[in-house]
Amino acid sequence: MAALGVSKWIIASALAVAAASGAVAAEKNPLLARDGLPDKYIKRIKQYQAALNKLDDSDQSKGIYRNSTLWGANYPKIRVCFLEGSQALREVVANVAKEWQAEDNSVRFDFGKAGKRRTCQPENGKEMQIRVSFSQDGYWSQLGQNSVVFVDQKEPSLNLGGFMNVTPDQLSDYEIGTIRHEFGHALGIEHEHQNPKGGCDNEYNWNLIYSYLEGPPNNWTKETIDWNLRQASGEDLQLTKFDKTSVMLYQFPADFYKKGAKSKCFVPEPNSQISAGDRALIAQMYPANAASRLENFQENKEKFEAIWKKGDEKTTKGVMFDAVKAFFDRPGTKDDPAEED
Ligand SMILES: [Zn+2]
Known part of the structure; x- marks a missing residue:
C-alpha cells in the first residue's frame, strides 16, 4: 500500500525527474497516486456488487446501486469520530471537511465540540458514520x-x-487537499477521472500506469488500480460534465497520458480545492431542501428494491445480507440531540 504522508514536493520532484530523463522509472520516483482503498475492502464490496450484477447488470441499475451509497434522508447530520490524533489535528480536519457544507446543500458534519472533537468509542453502541484514522497506510x-x-x-x-508525523501547521497544500478529497468520497463522490463523460480511460497510457502503480510506494494490485482509475459505468450516476478542476481528479506526470500534457485529463499540479463543479454535484446529491432530499431518497429506495426483488432465496438473498435494509432503513441521526457547537 501507499507510503505515508506524501507531500507535494515528492510529486513535483517525480515530475522533474520524468521530464529530465524523458521516461519514468518506477523504482526511482516515489510517485504516489492520491489514494486507494485497501484490497480487503475492495474484495468485500466487489463480492456484493457481483451478486447485484447477477440480478441486473444494466447501466441503469449500476447507477441505482451507486445512489444507494448516498447518506439517506435520515442523516440530517453525519457524525464523525477520530481513532487517534491531537485535538489540534482533529480541528484542522474538521474545518477542512466542513468546506463541503454550503447553503445550497444539506451536508452537515458533526465532529463534536471544538476542543473536544470526538474520540471513537465503538463500545458505547452509537453509530459513527465516519471514523477517521491517521495510522493506516496511505489515504x-x-x-x-x-x-x-x-x-x-x-x-x-x-x-x-x-498526518500525525508532522504538526498540523506543517501539512502541505496537497495534504490539506487530500482531506477534501477523502471527505468527498465519504459523501459518496467518486473519482472525476472515472466519470464516464470524461473519457480518461482512453487518455491514459495504461502500460505505464500499471507498471508504475504496481511498484513502490503504492504496491497496488491490478484490481486496486482498476478500482481507482477505470471508468465507472451507470446511466443513473449523478453526473455533471467532466470537471478538470475537481478535487476528485488524480494527477499524474504527463507521460501517463497518451497525449501528454495536452490530454484533457492532465493537470500540471494536483487539484487541492473543492471546485465549482464539485459543489454543483454535492448540491445535486444532497439538496438543501429537506423535502427534495427525502423524495430522492424514496425514489432511490423504490428502484433499488425493484432490483432486489428479482433475487430468490437460493441466489442472492440466501447468501447476502438484506441490502435494502442495510442501505435504506438505517437508524440515521434524525433523533440525535445536538452535540456540535
Ligand atoms: Zn480517491
Missing part, C-alpha cells in the same frame, strides 16, 4: 454509506496516513 475513504454497511464500527472508514 483512502469508503464511499458514503459503505462506511457503515461494509466496515465495522471498530474499523476506520477514512484514513489520512502519516
